[in-house]
Amino acid sequence: MVEIKVEEALTGLSMSEFPLIRLADVTKVYHLESGDFKALDHVSLDINDNEFVAIMGPSGSGKSTIMNQLGILDIPTSGELYIEGKNVSNMTNLERTHIRRDTVGYIFQKFYLIPLLSAYENVEYPLILKYKKRDTTGKAAAVLKSVGFDEELSAHRPNQLSGGQQQRVAIARALVNDPKIMLCDEPTGNLDRKTGFQIMDILVGLHNEGKTVILVTHDPKIAEYAHRIIELEDGRIVAS
Amino acid sequence: MKDIFFDLSVRSVKLNFLRSLLASIGIVIGVVAISSMGMLGTNMQLSVKQQLSANVNTIMISSDVVRTTSTAGVTAAAAQGIDKSTLNDIKTSVGQNDVIPIHRGNTQFTIGSTDGRGSMYGMDPNDITKFLTIDQGSNIKGANDALVGPTIASNFNMGIGSRIKIGQNCATIVRPTVRVAGILTTRGFAPDGVNSDNAIIVPDTWYTDHYGGKDVYDQVNVIVQDISKINETEAAIDKKVNQHTQTVRIQDASSRLSSISSTLGTITTFILAIGSISLVVAAVSIFNVMMMSVNERVQEIGILLSIGTEKGEVRRMFLYEAFILGVIGAGVGGLGSLVIGYSVVSAMIGNTTYFFMPESILYVPYGMIIGIVVCLVSGLYPAWKASNMDPIDALRAE
Ligand SMILES: Nc1ncnc2c1ncn2[C@@H]1O[C@H](COP(=O)(O)OP(=O)(O)O)[C@@H](O)[C@H]1O
Ligand SMILES: [Mg+2]
Numbered sequence: 239m240v241e242i243k244v245e246e247a248l249t250g251l252s253m254s255e256f257p258l259i260r261l262a263d264v265t266k267v268y269h270l271e272s273g274d275f276k277a278l279d280h281v282s283l284d285i286n287d288n289e290f291v292a293i294m295g296p297s298g299s300g301k302s303t304i305m306n307q308l309g310i311l312d313i314p315t316s317g318e319l320y321i322e323g324k325n326v327s328n329m330t331n332l333e334r335t336h337i338r339r340d341t342v343g344y345i346f347q348k349f350y351l352i353p354l355l356s357a358y359e360n361v362e363y364p365l366i367l368k369y370k371k372r373d374t375t376g377k378a379a380a381v382l383k384s385v386g387f388d389e390e391l392s393a394h395r396p397n398q399l400s401g402g403q404q405q406r407v408a409i410a411r412a413l414v415n416d417p418k419i420m421l422c423d424e425p426t427g428n429l430d431r432k433t434g435f436q437i438m439d440i441l442v443g444l445h446n447e448g449k450t451v452i453l454v455t456h457d458p459k460i461a462e463y464a465h466r467i468i469e470l471e472d473g474r475i476v477a478s
Numbered sequence: 479m480k481d482i483f484f485d486l487s488v489r490s491v492k493l494n495f496l497r498s499l500l501a502s503i504g505i506v507i508g509v510v511a512i513s514s515m516g517m518l519g520t521n522m523q524l525s526v527k528q529q530l531s532a533n534v535n536t537i538m539i540s541s542d543v544v545r546t547t548s549t550a551g552v553t554a555a556a557a558q559g560i561d562k563s564t565l566n567d568i569k570t571s572v573g574q575n576d577v578i579p580i581h582r583g584n585t586q587f588t589i590g591s592t593d594g595r596g597s598m599y600g601m602d603p604n605d606i607t608k609f610l611t612i613d614q615g616s617n618i619k620g621a622n623d624a625l626v627g628p629t630i631a632s633n634f635n636m637g638i639g640s641r642i643k644i645g646q647n648c649a650t651i652v653r654p655t656v657r658v659a660g661i662l663t664t665r666g667f668a669p670d671g672v673n674s675d676n677a678i679i680v681p682d683t684w685y686t687d688h689y690g691g692k693d694v695y696d697q698v699n700v701i702v703q704d705i706s707k708i709n710e711t712e713a714a715i716d717k718k719v720n721q722h723t724q725t726v727r728i729q730d731a732s733s734r735l736s737s738i739s740s741t742l743g744t745i746t747t748f749i750l751a752i753g754s755i756s757l758v759v760a761a762v763s764i765f766n767v768m769m770m771s772v773n774e775r776v777q778e779i780g781i782l783l784s785i786g787t788e789k790g791e792v793r794r795m796f797l798y799e800a801f802i803l804g805v806i807g808a809g810v811g812g813l814g815s816l817v818i819g820y821s822v823v824s825a826m827i828g829n830t831t832y833f834f835m836p837e838s839i840l841y842v843p844y845g846m847i848i849g850i851v852v853c854l855v856s857g858l859y860p861a862w863k864a865s866n867m868d869p870i871d872a873l874r875a876e
Contacts, residue, residue, distance in 0.1 A: 339786025
């Protein structure tokens with residue numbers, strides 16, 4: 239019923255007015271042994287193309303949970319998520335996988351590089367997923383170069399790289415398929431301050447190039463980079 | 479095109495080299511077991527068939543078992559011989575083909591001071607060369623001449639001119655003596671019923687003089703010149719001789735051949751089944767290693783899924799891994815099968831003529847394919863499990 243109301247509300251909007259991302263009354267419930275736990279509690283949120291949004295809030299307030307919704311790693315218990323006007327709940331598993339591959343670039347606090355692959359191969363990987371063949375266009379190398387990786391460094395495996403270097407590779411990997419949306423869940427959380435600001439400079443550059451950047455952080459200094467700050471508490475938006 | 483998922487699998491196998499190697503050993507053993515067992519069975523069948531088919535043109539006629547119920551109610555079974563009139567009936571019904579009446583028994587004998595035991599055949603010396611080959615010496619000429627088989631000759635050190643005392647060694651009885659005139663060539667298992675390798679062959683007159691049974695034969699062989707007429711000839715004999723009562727049993731080697739082949743086929747299947755058990759064990763070990771690989775790489779699977787890897791691609795990655803284990807195991811197993819199969823065949827059959835024939839050697843690729851398929855099947859569930867993980871839960875795994 240909620241869905242019908244939202245669709246009706248949307249019919250009046252032209253395509254250009256439609257937000258890039260719309261969370262409509264999204265609730266996420268985890269079923270635990272100790273009972274049901276509402277990690278997101280009726281959250282509604284619009285994010286437009288080329289916004290730079292920071293999501294802040296105490297630990298456990300649901301920041302990662304909301305990011306996982308936006309990254310379509312998860313589906314809402316109730317409510318709807320629209321990406322580029324398309325309702326994610328109506329998609330097949332394969333379509334959702336393809337959105338993760340083509341439209342969203344996800345950067346994590348723990349980098350999450352593929353340990354068996356070199357830096358270069360980690361960045362080439364999403365290209366292979368998309369085009370089903372090895373990269374011959376030099377795109378992977380070019381993106382790595384833009385985050386300060388030369389050929390020699392690109393041959394290293396993740397465990398041979400520092401945290402800052404790993405996060406650069408992760409950014410390059412997220413960027414390589416030219417996604418509209420960059421989701422960054424505490425990207426500086428495991429880095430020292432100086433390295434953290436270097437990473438933020440890269441993200442600012444991406445925003446200037448036209449990407450929509452959504453950033454989760456505890457750090458007010460980091461949040462200052464954003465143009466809009468959303469505060470979460472106990473799964474609810476308390477300031478926006 | 480080099481597939482990145484194949485690369486990932488290769489790297490995972492390399493990373494866990496020892497574990498992968500151990501799992502592959504199961505497949506090696508399975509492939510070797512299946513291939514060598516299969517080859518053993520096939521070589522056995524081929525070599526027995528070859529021996530048998532040398533004499534398939536012979537019809538064997540023996541007296542049918544006659545059951546008589548005595549008044550006391552005791553059932554006795556007795557084999558009667560083939561008498562002269564039956565023999566004549568056979569002769570008239572087979573036309574130009576050779577008819578060879580044979581007396582047959584067992585005897586003890588003494589040569590020098592050594593006692594022995596062997597088969598004894600009595601037949602017309604002129605018939606002997608129609609189906610037996612003399613290796614040394616000559617055919618029987620005198621009434622007390624004999625031919626001996628090669629096994630008996632070498633076991634008892636017999637040469638041309640050796641004298642054999644026939645009958646049980648007993649101080650009070652003077653035993654008849656025969657003189658070895660010739661030694662036969664090796665026959666192996668004889669499908670015409672004349673197992674001459676371990677036998678003494680004497681003239682039919684000598685046989686009936688000492689054992690009785692004149693004009694009553696234990697067996698009559700008909701050697702058919704045109705093998706395609708063997709069934710016709712058998713039917714003619716049957717019609718003539720078994721007209722009123724079932725007097726004789728008519729067999730030819732081809733029916734024995736097929737019954738022995740089918741028995742050997744059953745044996746081959748059985749030993750193959752035993753070999754397959756080792757593949758079941760191998761399947762379990764591959765399954766185990768694949769599950770370990772999946773469980774150790776939960777977070778990696780989470781990463782792959784979260785950045786847009788399709789479920790099918792994750793499945794493929796793990797199936798490649800199972801495939802690599804299978805190919806390694808099957809490759810080593812294939813080589814091992816050649817070596818071990820050859821040794822087993824030469825040790826147990828003593829004849830490797832047929833080893834490289836397609837019927838036999840094809841067991842190597844069959845075994846290898848089965849090994850690889852077993853690996854893939856064992857990898858199905860682990861691959862399915864990996865591809866159906868929840869990406870968020872998988873990412874959170876440590
Ligand atoms: N997979 C899960 N199963 C159960 N509870 C979860 C799960 N993921 C998150 N939670 C809970 O939901 C709440 C919000 O988590 P999260 O969104 O990760 O918070 P944060 O704001 O620190 O990123 C926390 O209390 C956490 O324990
Ligand atoms: Mg978090």
